[in-house]
Amino acid sequence: MGAQQSSVNDVHVVVVGGGFGGITAAQHLKSQGLKFTLIDMRDAFHHNVAALRASVQPGFAQRTFIPYAETFGDSFVQGRVDRVDTARQTVCLQGGTEMFFSHLILCTGTDGSFPGKYNTVASYHTAIQTYENLVKQIQAADSVLVVGGGASGVEMAAEIKTEYPEKKVVLVHSRIGLADPELLPSVRQEAKEVLLRKGVELLLGHKVNSLSELRLNKTHKNTVVTTDKGETLITELVINCSGLRINSEAYKEELSGCMSNSGALKVNQHLQVLGFTNIFAIGDCADIKEPKMAYHAQLHASVAVNNIICGLSGKQLTSYHTGNVTMLLAMGRDDGVGQFNAVKLPRFLVVLGKSRDLLLWKSWREMGQKYTHTEINTDTPDAVEEIHCEN
Ligand SMILES: Cc1cc2nc3c(=O)[nH]c(=O)nc-3n(C[C@H](O)[C@H](O)[C@H](O)COP(=O)(O)OP(=O)(O)OC[C@H]3O[C@@H](n4cnc5c(N)ncnc54)[C@H](O)[C@@H]3O)c2cc1C
Secondary structure (H helix, E strand, O other): OOOOOOOHHHOOEEEEOOOHHHHHHHHHHHHOOOOEEEEEOOOEEEOHHHHHHHOOOOOOHHHHEEEOHHHHHHHEEEOOEEEEEOOOOEEEEOOOOEEEOOEEEEOOOEEOOOOOOOOOOOOHHHHHHHHHHHHHHHHHOOEEEEEOOOHHHHHHHHHHHHHOOOOEEEEEEOOOOOOOOOOOHHHHHHHHHHHHHHOOEEEEOOOEOOHHHOOOOOOOOOEEEEEOOOOEEEEOEEEEOOOOEEOOOOOOOOOHHHEOOOOOEOEOOOOEEOOOOOEEEOHHHEOOOOOOOHHHHHHHHHHHHHHHHHHHHOOOOOOOOOOOOOEEEEOOOOOEEEEEOOEEOOHHHHHHHHHOOOOHHHHHHHOOOOOEEEEEOOOOOOOEEEEEEEO
16 A cells, blocks of 8 residues: 655655654654654653663753754654554544644654653653652662663663662573673673672572562662562662563554564565555564664664655665664663674773763754753752753
8 A cells, every 4th residue: 555645745754753763764854855743742852772871860861851842843743643544544643633644654662661761641851850750769779679681671780880889789680691682692791790790689590570569669678579489589679671562552453464463563675564655664663673772763764764755756665674783781881891793892992882971962963952951950840940051
């Protein structure tokens, strides 16, 4: 099935989801002068790559949220897409608003536990406040238990121990190997060694019992956590870094026939959803056999927008090819491990390339904005005092 438009003037690209994939697609569309609307449930882009630093460093969170409206003006609409109607070429927003699309780019990403993810309908200030509240909870706890030893859990444990070396930090992981299985074994081993050197205690091959019943992100003395192998741990704070799932709510009714078991959309090499020429899926919600990464979402966005333009001008479409894995893990601001194009990197290069700033500069640049510090009184959420000092 294809787009119903007779000329470029009839083009209206709707981008659902303003994560890494969505903002990159929107910026390409803007620079090409194509009419588009970016829809996200929040009012600010979340650079969640830095979400874990924002959980430990007071005042850091506001650097991780970048308001959409300043960049995209009226081409940004805040709202949650409930449904897609492929026959009528509309997306339906919560509340009943419908929006026509000639082309649709779906990039609804993944959801997961706070603090790694913050997929909540909330204002910019509430979002920042929520991270500042977690900083206070971590500061108040003498011991922290991090659940999940994937990339997020490894980074979280390292961030806490770097900022607060005196705290006891335990990382519990259901498997023996830490971080992503796509990483070189030597990189995964180095991640483990860095954690041990920082003083993180590891409990590997253990699954935490009844995780959904534990009180997360709130300091509470003598919290008892048990594991499936019979271990009992006493801690003051539990942070969950496990369990990402695809955000398929917007399209699961209409596109269920194109979904994999995980909820991701099956796409061809041009990133078109199977059976459609005018609907694309990019980023975490595209069913592509590669690690779910911001870096990949941005590469997908370029291919999808380029293919919309090629389709309009009758040119041959470009294809997306997965490359060798490039992945950097920030292990606190002073350490990190990773690989570039399947070659292990020296740790100092990861620190320079990622750990110090967590690539925040890149997102602010891509959004065409300059970070302006706003003093937020974190004791009284409503009191916000502006002091402009450019970074
Ligand atoms: C803690 C952490 C650290 C990470 N570090 C790195 C890293 O260093 N490098 C890297 O490359 N990757 C990293 N990743 C992975 C990276 O964050 C994701 O791969 C990336 O965010 C995917 O981008 P996306 O655009 O597909 O989706 P997302 O970033 O998940 O964005 C989806 C957007 O869609 C919106 N949305 C969802 N459903 C709807 C709806 N129905 N209506 C309206 N809006 C909707 C959401 O509000 C959200 O803004 C990290 C992930 C985590 C959790």
